[in-house]
Amino acid sequence: MSQSFPSLLTALLALPTGPRTRPGRPVWLGPNAALGAALxxxxxxxxxxxxxxxxVLVAAAPQLTVRVPVAPAQPGAVRDALTPPGLxxxxxxMTVWTVGVSGGQLTLNGQAAGNPTLYLPPSPGxxxxxxxxxxxxxxxxxxxxxxxxxxxxxxxxxxxxxVVPAEMPASWPAAALAAQAVIxxxxxxxxxxxxxxxxxxxxxxxxxxxxxxxxxxxxSAAIDATRAQVVAYAGRPASTYFSSDSGGFTASSAxxxxxxxxxxxxxxDPYSAGSPRAGWRVEVTAAQVQTVAARYGARVGSLRxxxxxxxxxxxxxxxxxxxxxxxTARITGANAGGFVRSLGAPGTRISLSGLNPLVISGxxxxxxxxxxxxxALGLARAGQDHLKILGFYYPGTSxxxxxxxxxxxxxxxxxxxxxxxxxxxxxLALHSRGExx
Numbered sequence: 348m349s350q351s352f353p354s355l356l357t358a359l360l361a362l363p364t365g366p367r368t369r370p371g372r373p374v375w376l377g378p379n380a381a382l383g384a385a386l387x388x389x390x391x392x393x394x395x396x397x398x399x400x401x402x403v404l405v406a407a408a409p410q411l412t413v414r415v416p417v418a419p420a421q422p423g424a425v426r427d428a429l430t431p432p433g434l435x436x437x438x439x440x441m442t443v444w445t446v447g448v449s450g451g452q453l454t455l456n457g458q459a460a461g462n463p464t465l466y467l468p469p470s471p472g473x474x475x476x477x478x479x480x481x482x483x484x485x486x487x488x489x490x491x492x493x494x495x496x497x498x499x500x501x502x503x504x505x506x507x508x509x510v511v512p513a514e515m516p517a518s519w520p521a522a523a524l525a526a527q528a529v530i531x532x533x534x535x536x537x538x539x540x541x542x543x544x545x546x547x548x549x550x551x552x553x554x555x556x557x558x559x560x561x562x563x564x565x566x567s568a569a570i571d572a573t574r575a576q577v578v579a580y581a582g583r584p585a586s587t588y589f590s591s592d593s594g595g596f597t598a599s600s601a602x603x604x605x606x607x608x609x610x611x612x613x614x615x616d617p618y619s620a621g622s623p624r625a626g627w628r629v630e631v632t633a634a635q636v637q638t639v640a641a642r643y644g645a646r647v648g649s650l651r652x653x654x655x656x657x658x659x660x661x662x663x664x665x666x667x668x669x670x671x672x673x674x675t676a677r678i679t680g681a682n683a684g685g686f687v688r689s690l691g692a693p694g695t696r697i698s699l700s701g702l703n704p705l706v707i708s709g710x711x712x713x714x715x716x717x718x719x720x721x722x723a724l725g726l727a728r729a730g731q732d733h734l735k736i737l738g739f740y741y742p743g744t745s746x747x748x749x750x751x752x753x754x755x756x757x758x759x760x761x762x763x764x765x766x767x768x769x770x771x772x773x774x775l776a777l778h779s780r781g782e783x784x
Contacts, residue, residue, distance in 0.1 A: 399503045399752050400469065401535055402487060403556055404545040406478035406497035410447040413486060413497065414476035415467055441476070446488050446495050453490060463490040469500055474559060482558040483508070489544065498545045499558070503749065507531055507570045508562045513555040515720055517563035523723040524569035525733035529746075530587035530718055533577040536749055536758040537584035578737055579747035579760055580610055586717075587741065592622040593719035594696035594711020597740065602659040603714050605681050610741045611716050613661035618725030624693060624712040631690045633703035639689045640669045643682055648673025653705055655698065661715065663695045684714070717741065738766030 445456050446465075453460040467475070469484035477486055477497040484501030507528055511517075515527045531554055538546050538553075549556040578585040586608060588600070593616045600611035619625075633650045640647065648671040656677070657666035664683040669676050678686045684695040690707060697709035711719075718740040726736050734746065750761040 399536065399539065399749060399758060400484070400500050401503050401506045401539070401547065402545040403482075403499045403501065403506065403547055403549055404496060405480065405482065405499045405549045405556070405558070407491065407494060408478065409494045410445065411478050411488070411495045411497050412476075413444045413446055413478075413488065414441045415444060415486065416441060416470075416473055416475070446497075448490050448493060448495060451490060453488060453495070464488065466500070469502065475499070480558045481560060487545075491544070496544070499549075503532060503535065504570060504574060506535065506556065508567050509556045509558050510535075510554050511570060512563040512566040513557050513561045515566075517565040519724055520727035521565070521569055521572070522727035522731060522733045522736060523720070524566055525573050526718065526723050526727075526736040527589075527720070528566070528570045528573045529576045529578060529733060529737060530589055532573075532575075532749065533579075533584045533587040536577055537586060539752060539757045541755055573733065575749045577747055577749050577758075577760065578741050578766070579745045579763060580608075580741075580743070582760065582763075584758055584760065585610060585741055585744050588714070588717035589740075590711075590713025590715055590717070590719060592624045592694065592711040592713065592721040593619045593715045594624070594694050594709065595619055596661045596696065596715070597717070597719060598659070598661040598663055598695070598715035600716050602661060602663065602665065603681055603684060603716050610743045612742065613659070614742075616719055616722050618729065619711065619719045619722035621725055622712070622721035624710065624721075626710050627693060627708070629690070629692050629707040629709075630704035631707065633705065636669075636690065636705050637671070639686060640676070640678070642689070643678045643686050645669040645676035645678055646673070647671030647676050650702065652702065653699055661696070663715070664697065667699075735767045738768060741766065742768060 443456075447454045447457075449459060452463055453465060465488045467485045467487075473485060474481050474483055475486045476482070477499060482499040482501060483505040484499055487496075487498040487500050489496050489498070510531045511524060511528050514531065515524060517524070534554060535547050540546060547553040547556075549558075578587050586600070588611065595616055597612070597614050597616050599607070599613040601607040602613065636653060637647075637650045640650075640653075647669055650669070650671050652668075652670040654668050655664045655666070656668045657664070657679075659665040664687060665679065667678045667683045667686060669678065687695050687697055687707065690705075692707045692709060694709050694711035694713060695715065696711050697707050700706045700708070718736070722740070723736050726739065731739075737744070737746070745763040745765050747760040747764070748762050749758055751759045753759055
């Protein structure tokens with residue numbers, strides 16, 4: 348007998364989520380376990396039960412300052428032992444570690460630790476400060492390339508509280524924020540890899556994660572409303588790429604990165620039309636074009652012409668021909684879009700004209716693969732919920748529940764609920780604004 352998705356989700360969330368993290372203490376991965384145990388005696392070290400913890404690289408430097416929680420019963424002991432003279436006082440219930448490296452091992456406030464790694468697990472409501480920024484959860488400190496890496500270890504739902512408002516304005520409609528929450532959760536779930544030193548980074552190269560200070564109530568509400576929901580394909584977290592604005596037509600993963608995924612396809616995206624990047628123009632000198640073209644292997648001498656000679660299914664350049672007094676060269680495939688972006692264009696749905704300057708006219712911002720944030724905004728304003736938004740941008744996928752992590756492996760998903768098709772979503776959205784009967 349079939350179930351509605353709300354009742355299915357409720358049932359799935361009641362399932363056991365696999366091994367739980369037991370209350371623990373900072374774990375020293377090295378010979379000096381006694382020092383780790385002694386330090387933990389005065390620290391808040393209980394670790395919570397959690398479906399999934401994420402390891403986020405948030406800082407790397409020759410030396411890091413870290414503030415960690417102190418047990419309320421005895422804050423003075425660690426404060427006196429670990430805070431060297433002249434160091435600014437820590438906030439109440441926190442102690443300061445100045446973490447460095449000596450002889451390939453960590454040092455704490457100048458004291459040789461004799462270990463290359465220290466792990467302070469997350470505990471309920473815990474906050475740590477790494478390189479001046481507060482984060483929920485715990486911290487993993489490790490020696491890397493002669494310096495210190497600071498890795499925030501945080502429950503996936505708390506991680507999202509920092510990510511979602513950093514990637515999408517919290518003032519946007521709840522449905523758009525909910526869609527962003529689900530794809531952000533899916534994105535990081537697909538990258539859980541215990542064999543790697545960390546799962547994800549905190550910059551635009553991964554997902555922007557400024558930590559605790561970025562949190563907004565509206566974004567947190569969307570995260571709570573979609574708790575554990577992920578986009579799945581073939582029983583695994585989907586690759587939920589997203590960009591700011593598709594320019595009216597999403598790009599396929601094949602044309603941008605050379606890897607075909609059936610749910611990352613080129614399709615019309617009329618709801619991205621209202622973005623601030625709906626139309627733009629960039630001018631580039633011939634000398635700049637010549638320099639960038641050479642980086643892409645098009646060394647043609649003094650520039651004579653640049654033109655788009657073949658389009659991809661989404662209307663983006665699949666081939667750009669560059670001519671000069673030294674010959675003609677073609678920049679093809681994913682490199683064509685890279686060439687355009689390297690010239691300073693915010694997106695790749697473009698046309699070219701002129702030569703000095705070369706005029707790039709276009710629409711959209713970003714690579715255009717997957718969800719368009721301004722398209723999600725448009726669909727939300729048209730009355731579509733987050734499931735319809737997700738179904739539109741990731742056709743053929745399902746919604747599943749993030750149920751935990753395999754021992755030594757990746758994320759575990761439970762259940763499967765087919766998302767609405769792109770055609771259904773577009774028809775409903777158009778109907779809501781009176782464009783179809």
